[in-house]
Amino acid sequence: MSIINKFIKNNINDPYILVCTSKSQMLFCKDILDKKDIDNDLIPTPKGFGGVCTTAIKFDKRDLQDIKNIVRYNKIKTEGIYPFSKKYKYNLKEIYNDNLSQKFIDIIKKIEAGVDLSKEDIVYLLKAKDKEYNSLIKTADIVRKECVGDRIELRAAIEFSNYCKKDCNYCGVRKSNTTSRYRMEEKAILKKVDELYKIGIKTVILQSGEDLYYTTEKILSIVRKIKEKYRMGITLSIGERDHKEYKLFSKEGVDNYLLKIETANKELFERIHPDDKYDERVKHHRLIKEAGIRVGSGGMIGLPGQTLENIAQDILFQRDFGIHMIGFGPFLPAKGTPYEREKSGELEMTLKVVAITRIVCQHVFLPATTAIASLHPEGQTLALKAGANTIMLISTPPNLRENYEIYSNKNMVDLSFAIESTRDAGRKMPKYLNYDYIKDMGYDIEDSLI
Numbered sequence: 001m002s003i004i005n006k007f008i009k010n011n012i013n014d015p016y017i018l019v020c021t022s023k024s025q026m027l028f029c030k031d032i033l034d035k036k037d038i039d040n041d042l043i044p045t046p047k048g049f050g051g052v053c054t055t056a057i058k059f060d061k062r063d064l065q066d067i068k069n070i071v072r073y074n075k076i077k078t079e080g081i082y083p084f085s086k087k088y089k090y091n092l093k094e095i096y097n098d099n100l101s102q103k104f105i106d107i108i109k110k111i112e113a114g115v116d117l118s119k120e121d122i123v124y125l126l127k128a129k130d131k132e133y134n135s136l137i138k139t140a141d142i143v144r145k146e147c148v149g150d151r152i153e154l155r156a157a158i159e160f161s162n163y164c165k166k167d168c169n170y171c172g173v174r175k176s177n178t179t180s181r182y183r184m185e186e187k188a189i190l191k192k193v194d195e196l197y198k199i200g201i202k203t204v205i206l207q208s209g210e211d212l213y214y215t216t217e218k219i220l221s222i223v224r225k226i227k228e229k230y231r232m233g234i235t236l237s238i239g240e241r242d243h244k245e246y247k248l249f250s251k252e253g254v255d256n257y258l259l260k261i262e263t264a265n266k267e268l269f270e271r272i273h274p275d276d277k278y279d280e281r282v283k284h285h286r287l288i289k290e291a292g293i294r295v296g297s298g299g300m301i302g303l304p305g306q307t308l309e310n311i312a313q314d315i316l317f318q319r320d321f322g323i324h325m326i327g328f329g330p331f332l333p334a335k336g337t338p339y340e341r342e343k344s345g346e347l348e349m350t351l352k353v354v355a356i357t358r359i360v361c362q363h364v365f366l367p368a369t370t371a372i373a374s375l376h377p378e379g380q381t382l383a384l385k386a387g388a389n390t391i392m393l394i395s396t397p398p399n400l401r402e403n404y405e406i407y408s409n410k411n412m413v414d415l416s417f418a419i420e421s422t423r424d425a426g427r428k429m430p431k432y433l434n435y436d437y438i439k440d441m442g443y444d445i446e447d448s449l450i
C-alpha cells in the first residue's frame with residue numbers, strides 16, 4: 001500500500017460518522033478507537049450534521065456496534081451516529097436551463113444526488129468554457145450559500161518571521177534569496193494580536209518561514225498568552241515540526257495548522273521542493289490531524305509542468321484527506337527564484353478550481369486567497385462569487401510586510417480591501433466584528449454589509 005493510501009484510506013469502505021458535542025469528547029473517543037485498533041479518520045463534519053469547520057469521526061459500518069458500546073460504556077457525549085451518505089440535497093434545477101452538454105448535466109445530477117465526482121468528472125469541469133464555465137461558477141455559488149451562508153469569515157495573518165531554512169523553488173523568502181530578513185519578538189506579535197482583538201477578529205494566523213529560532217517553548221508561550229488574554233482561535237503556519245510539538249500545540253489550544261501540500265503529484269511536489277519529500281509532507285498532514293488540530297492545506301494552480309490531471313488530483317486530495325480549510329491560489333513567480341521567469345497561473349483556471357473544490361469538499365472554509373487578489377484586482381471578488389467564503393487580512397506591521405513576499409507584487413489585503421471585495425461580491429461581513437470600533441477608525445462600511 002502506498003503511503004498516500006495508507007494515510008487516506010484507513011480501510012473504511014462503508015463509512016459512518018460519529019459527531020461528538022465537543023472537541024475534547026471527540027479526541028477522547030478517537031483515542032479509545034486508536035487504542036482498540038478500530039480504523040477511523042477525522043473529517044470536516046458534513047453539511048446537515050454539525051457546524052462548519054467542526055470535526056466528525058469517520059469509521060466503517062462493520063465497527064458500528066463496537067463503537068456504540070464504547071460510546072455508552074465511556075459516557076461519551078455525542079450529537080449522533082449517522083451513515084455517511086451525503087443526505088444534504090442541493091436544488092440545482094436552475095442550472096439545467098442552460099444549453100449544456102449531456103456530460104455536464106450528468107455531473108450536475110451527480111452533485112444533486114450527493115455522488116462523489118470522479119477524477120475524470122473533475123478534469124471535464126476544469127475544461128469548462130463559456131456557458132459551462134458560467135454554470136460551474138453558479139453551481140458552486142449555490143453549494144456555497146447552502147453550506148456556509150452569505151457571511152464571509154475574516155481571519156488575520158501575522159507573518160512574524162521571514163527566515164527560512166528551506167529553498168522551495170517558487171518562494172521569495174527561500175533561504176538563498178537576498179531579501180532583508182526580520183523576526184518579530186513575542187511582545188511585538190502580541191501587540192498586533194491586541195489590535196486584531198479590538199476590531200473583533202476571532203482567529204489569528206501566526207505565519208513564518210521554517211525558522212527554528214522559534215523553539216517549541218517560544219511558540220507555546222505566544223499561544224498561551226493569546227489564549228489566556230484573548231481566547232482567540234489560533235492557526236499556526238510555521239512549516240513541518242515534530243509530532244510531539246503538534247501534540248503540545250494542540251494541548252495549549254492551537255485550533256488549526258496550515259501546511260499546504262501545494263501539489264498532490266509526488267514528482268511535481270519534489271521538483272518544486274528540493275528540500276522536501278512528498279511522503280513526509282503527507283505524513284505531517286496526518287500527524288497534525290491526529291494531534292487533534294484541524295488541517296489547512298491547498299495548492300498552487302499553474303505551476304510549471306502541472307497538468308489538468310494533476311489539478312484534479314489536488315482537489316481530490318483535499319476531499320479524501322478531510323481538509324478543513326483549503327486555499328487554492330494561482331502560481332505567481334517571485335523575483336530572485338529559479339521560477340522568476342515562469343508564467344503566472346491563470347485567473348479563470350484558478351476560479352474553476354475554487355468552484356470545483358466547493359462542490360467536491362462542500363462544508364469547509366475556502367479562502368479567496370491573497371494570491372488571487374494579487375493576480376487580478378477583482379480576483380478576490382470573483383473567487384467569492386465562485387464558492388470562496390474566507391478572506392485573510394495581511395496584518396504584519398507595514399514596515400515588515402514588504403519583506404514577506406512569497407511571490408512578487410503581493411496584494412497587501414487589508415480591511416478596506418476585504419470590505420470592498422465583500423461588497424462587490426454581494427456578500428455580508430461577519431457578525432462578530434466590532435463595527436463601532438471599526439467605524440471610529442475611519443472605515444467606510446454601510447449597515448447593509450453587516
Ligand code: SF4
Pocket residue numbers: 164165166167168171172173174175208209210239406
Ligand atoms: S514556501 Fe515556506 S518552507 Fe518553502 S522556502 Fe518559502 S517559507 Fe520556506
